[in-house]
Amino acid sequence: DTAVSQTPKYLVTQMGNDKSIKCEQNLGHDTMYWYKQDSKKFLKIMFSYNNKELIINETVPNRFSPKSPDKAHLNLHINSLELGDSAVYFCASSQVGYPLFFGPGTRLTVL
Amino acid sequence: GESVGLHLPTLSVQEGDNSIINCAYSNSASDYFIWYKQESGKGPQFIIDIRSNMDKRQGQRVTVLLNKTVKHLSLQIAATQPGDSAVYFCAETTTSYDKVIFGPGTSLSVIP
Numbered sequence: 001d002t003a004v005s006q007t008p009k010y011l012v013t014q015m016g017n018d019k020s021i022k023c024e025q026n027l028g029h030d031t032m033y034w035y036k037q038d039s040k041k042f043l044k045i046m047f048s049y050n051n052k053e054l055i056i057n058e059t060v061p062n063r064f065s066p067k068s069p070d071k072a073h074l075n076l077h078i079n080s081l082e083l084g085d086s087a088v089y090f091c092a093s094s095q096v097g098y099p100l101f102f103g104p105g106t107r108l109t110v111l
Numbered sequence: 112g113e114s115v116g117l118h119l120p121t122l123s124v125q126e127g128d129n130s131i132i133n134c135a136y137s138n139s140a141s142d143y144f145i146w147y148k149q150e151s152g153k154g155p156q157f158i159i160d161i162r163s164n165m166d167k168r169q170g171q172r173v174t175v176l177l178n179k180t181v182k183h184l185s186l187q188i189a190a191t192q193p194g195d196s197a198v199y200f201c202a203e204t205t206t207s208y209d210k211v212i213f214g215p216g217t218s219l220s221v222i223p
Contacts, residue, residue: 004154033211035213040119040215041119041149041198041215041216041218042213042215042216043155043200043213043216044213045210045211045212045213048210056210090154090155092154094211096206096207097143097204097206097207099145099157099160100145100155100157100202100211101157102147102154102155102156103154104153104154105152105153105154
């Protein structure tokens with residue numbers, strides 16, 4: 001059973017479109033995250049939610065809007081996609097003070 | 112050998128040798144440190160962690176060393192195997208805070 005799952009695994013879209021990535025965790029963790037990994041493999045935190053509340057928003061453009069309907073889900077909606085948004089997006093979950101568990105990633109390509 | 116620059120640092124080791132991957136962390140207030148392994152096409156996977164009240168922790172074939180004086184972390188892999196080829200990340204955080212900051216990563220390549 002997958003602990004942290006994301007859909008879709010690949011997303012190819014045109015500039016200007018709006019898209020969403022979904023994430024679910026079945027670990028019972030209180031905290032969920034979105035990370036962006038660029039072409040140089042650098043992992044940068046975007047958002048963190050604890051029990052459905054936004055805890056961290058790391059100066060991400062407001063075209064990115066996370067939504068947490070419950071503590072097991074954290075979705076990422078992106079408006080007006082730009083070329084620079086192309087990256088791999090990872091969802092993760094944890095209990096505070098314990099390791100993050102990552103999903104398999106969503107490779108977003110903006111054409 | 113190891114190279115650092117604009118590209119992802121790379122470490123090449125012979126199969127069977129020991130590997131040492133180094134990491135400098137940034138925040139002197141960080142008290143919890145984690146090493147992750149990322150294989151191609153997959154998400155980062157937890158390897159081993161260490162809290163600031165320790166300076167060494169051992170797992171199966173892996174050892175993490177923490178030097179708080181110089182804010183340095185290292186991951187030692189014993190008897191490196193081809194399956195160890197991956198990108199390795201160190202991460203730092205505090206146990207009371209949700210923010211986990213990742214280092215730039217090191218690509219380990221194992222030569223059969």
